[in-house]
Amino acid sequence: MNGARLVVIGASAGAVQALLALLPALPAGFPLPVLVVVHVPPDRDNVLVPLLGAKCGLAVKEAEDKEPLVGGVIYFAPSDYHLLVERGETLALSTDEPVNYSRPSIDVLFESAADAFGGAVVGVVMTGANHDGAAGLKAVREAGGIAIVQDRAEAYATAMPDAALEACPTAFTMTLDAIASYLSSLGTA
Amino acid sequence: MSEIEDLEIQLLLEALYQRYHYDFRHYARASIKRRLTQARTQLGFPSVSAMQDRVLHDPSMLPRLLGFLTVQVSEMFRDPSYFRALRENVLPHLRTYPSLKVWIAGCSTGEEVYSLAILFREEGLYDRTIFYATDINPDALAAAEAGVYALDRIRKFTENHQKSGGKSSLSDYYTAAYGRAAFDKSLRNRVVFSDHSLVTDAVFAEMHLISCRNVMIYFDRPLQDRAIGLFRESLTRKGFLGLGSKESLRFSAHAAAFSEFAAAEKIYQRREP
Numbered sequence: 440m441n442g443a444r445l446v447v448i449g450a451s452a453g454a455v456q457a458l459l460a461l462l463p464a465l466p467a468g469f470p471l472p473v474l475v476v477v478h479v480p481p482d483r484d485n486v487l488v489p490l491l492g493a494k495c496g497l498a499v500k501e502a503e504d505k506e507p508l509v510g511g512v513i514y515f516a517p518s519d520y521h522l523l524v525e526r527g528e529t530l531a532l533s534t535d536e537p538v539n540y541s542r543p544s545i546d547v548l549f550e551s552a553a554d555a556f557g558g559a560v561v562g563v564v565m566t567g568a569n570h571d572g573a574a575g576l577k578a579v580r581e582a583g584g585i586a587i588v589q590d591r592a593e594a595y596a597t598a599m600p601d602a603a604l605e606a607c608p609t610a611f612t613m614t615l616d617a618i619a620s621y622l623s624s625l626g627t628a
Numbered sequence: 629m630s631e632i633e634d635l636e637i638q639l640l641l642e643a644l645y646q647r648y649h650y651d652f653r654h655y656a657r658a659s660i661k662r663r664l665t666q667a668r669t670q671l672g673f674p675s676v677s678a679m680q681d682r683v684l685h686d687p688s689m690l691p692r693l694l695g696f697l698t699v700q701v702s703e704m705f706r707d708p709s710y711f712r713a714l715r716e717n718v719l720p721h722l723r724t725y726p727s728l729k730v731w732i733a734g735c736s737t738g739e740e741v742y743s744l745a746i747l748f749r750e751e752g753l754y755d756r757t758i759f760y761a762t763d764i765n766p767d768a769l770a771a772a773e774a775g776v777y778a779l780d781r782i783r784k785f786t787e788n789h790q791k792s793g794g795k796s797s798l799s800d801y802y803t804a805a806y807g808r809a810a811f812d813k814s815l816r817n818r819v820v821f822s823d824h825s826l827v828t829d830a831v832f833a834e835m836h837l838i839s840c841r842n843v844m845i846y847f848d849r850p851l852q853d854r855a856i857g858l859f860r861e862s863l864t865r866k867g868f869l870g871l872g873s874k875e876s877l878r879f880s881a882h883a884a885a886f887s888e889f890a891a892a893e894k895i896y897q898r899r900e901p
Contacts, residue, residue, distance in 0.1 A: 501874075503874060503876065503878075504845045504874055504875055504876075505849060505852070505879045506879070517873075517874050520874055523656075523658035523659060523662075524658060525656060525657055525658050526657055526658075531656045531658050531659060531845065532845050532874050533659045533845060533846065534700060534702075534842045534845070534872075535659065535662070535663070535700075536701060547662065550662070551658040551661075551662070554630060554658065554661065555658065557630075582630075
């Protein structure tokens, strides 16, 4: 698929194993920015950044407010902040109330990405035990972007992929391996 | 569809400014759009334009809309390590001044005001300090001045207070009744609650410490620079500026005017001019 300029990923229960399978598989030189929301307890420092940073060929960092988006960098939402995408290809944070009991919320990231980048977004909803990400994935799809849901057969928790697929029936269902190779192909258009 | 809505939002923000002098025109777009969409849905308007029509002609609509656009729910001692850094590293400097001025910019419903008042009380600095607590939302300011919070939030406040190195018990400062905790008047007898906009208003006093946390993340870059410029002018030589834990001066035009004082806690110090 051509024209993709941004990848957004949301995961909850079971996220660590799923991200460890997916993100290190992205090739060095991957050209798009990747934004990730994982539900973590608010008081916990984000341990995923050092964990994945050590395993990934791409740079991994916690997103900062007003930071310009750079291709080939994986940005994690900080705990207890929503992560949003702005029109000028910068990131924004907010302390607005939780959405779906979650802050960061996958819906907030996906909806702002769809708004700022239109059809150039690839949205991926993975394992999780709640419904966050369903409305966001629908927004990505409605803006003309690509919607992907992790195959429930291999998801640690199925509620989130199920809800996403129900809200967005035209989403592709893929295994983590398939998602990894699909995303990798975006770099070689 | 989305383009029309963008235009409607732009027009609504212009209308709010021209009619009521509330200026959200340079707020970060993604969040303002989210909040306005929420307002439109919850207030039951078919479009942002319909909401604009109503607020233009019906001033009673303004506070309701402002509620969506401004109110931030915070916690007392949110990010305990920030308050610990103030206690352990900043207050020893402030102690050397005979009198102090502290500005809580964007105080919302006052959680941080009471946190700082308690901190200064515990450290014996309260009686020589004047606190300025400012916000643009009159309802939030009134709530801040009242200092009454739902009792079910107190547990978290207490936990944060202890983690911040609190030397007293939070329960010394409030009376609980009917599911609410009312904070003691003696924590606000040196607090000036005032309407002030970082967008349109000017410097009003010389400050030793300014705390402005998770307010400027809602501003776009030029507006952030305006606000930081105000802080720069307001701070006394070697005065302190505390930001939210995920904010920084790194992308600001005024970065060079400040040094990092407690980098991890986003506490900056005004350089000598």
